[in-house]
Amino acid sequence: MLNIFNQTTLPALEQSAIFAQRRHNVLAGNMANIDTPGYQARDLSTEEFETALAEAIEATRNPSPGYNLGDAADVDPMDGPRRAMENLLYHDGSEINLERQVTEIAKNQNLHNTAIALMKSQFETLRVAISERV
Amino acid sequence: MNPVSLRIPAPQLPLAPAVPGAQPAEPGYKQFADLLIEGFQEVNATQNSANASVHDLLTGKDVDRIEVLTSVQKADMSFRLMQQIRNKLVEAYREINQMQI
Numbered sequence: 001m002l003n004i005f006n007q008t009t010l011p012a013l014e015q016s017a018i019f020a021q022r023r024h025n026v027l028a029g030n031m032a033n034i035d036t037p038g039y040q041a042r043d044l045s046t047e048e049f050e051t052a053l054a055e056a057i058e059a060t061r062n063p064s065p066g067y068n069l070g071d072a073a074d075v076d077p078m079d080g081p082r083r084a085m086e087n088l089l090y091h092d093g094s095e096i097n098l099e100r101q102v103t104e105i106a107k108n109q110n111l112h113n114t115a116i117a118l119m120k121s122q123f124e125t126l127r128v129a130i131s132e133r134v
Numbered sequence: 135m136n137p138v139s140l141r142i143p144a145p146q147l148p149l150a151p152a153v154p155g156a157q158p159a160e161p162g163y164k165q166f167a168d169l170l171i172e173g174f175q176e177v178n179a180t181q182n183s184a185n186a187s188v189h190d191l192l193t194g195k196d197v198d199r200i201e202v203l204t205s206v207q208k209a210d211m212s213f214r215l216m217q218q219i220r221n222k223l224v225e226a227y228r229e230i231n232q233m234q235i
Contacts, residue, residue, distance in 0.1 A: 009188040016192045050194035057189050114199060118188055118206060125210050128217055 004126070012057055013119045015081045019049050020112035022085050027105045034096050041091040043104070048087065052080040170219075177209075177216045184209035 005011060023044045033039040059077045076082075184205045191202045 009185045009192075012189055012192050046194065050192070054189075054193040057193065110199075114191070114203075117203070121206055121210055125213055128214060132217075132221070 006060060008122055008126070010119065010122050011060070011078055012053060013115050013122065015053060015056075015078050017112060017115040017119065019044065019081070019085050020108050020115065023108050024105065024112070026088065027101055027108065030096055030101050031098075031105075034098060034101075039096070041096045041101070043089045043091065044085060045087065045089050049081055049084040052084040056080050173216065173219075177212045180205075180212050181209045 023046075026042050026044055030041045030043075056077045056079075184202075187197055187202045187205050190197045191199065
């Protein structure tokens, strides 16, 4: 299927926003369990996600030589980042550092807000391109 | 605005007819079509670099958030300007097309 979004940054932005959302859930879970004895703090690896996303972007930019429209429907380049979101990291030691968690949540929220703001402007640009007269 | 800038006879104005292969009437004057194409290419380059900086930001490279946001907004603005110029051109074409001779 012809996808007008493939040439934009929208797929990457979408995955980043989803990643931020999931990471927020995990971090919020840590906060909720701050008094639970023996609880191990969990996290999602930003490095792993970023590496997977970089690979996915590279794959979209330079499709493999055997690339045809039939393959495009089957192989989603964003599968890598999606898989990277599923791996939970467990931190050693049961001590949850509240300040660290709060900092991580704030950073994560910052990423989420940036991704949403960029997404909004990308959609607006596409809308202008489609509607001819604005 | 500087009044002098208004009086510049605009060397980019289309003085030569836009016949394919025709040479510009005077050296230093550009074909209108070339001017447009140059502008489009510039808009395209701005958008490509904005997209690249967004990707850099998302993949954790060391880029300033504010730089990314401004470059995206600049690309958006130049695209809108291009769109409005195109609208004006199409409008002018329609007007000329409907003119009674």
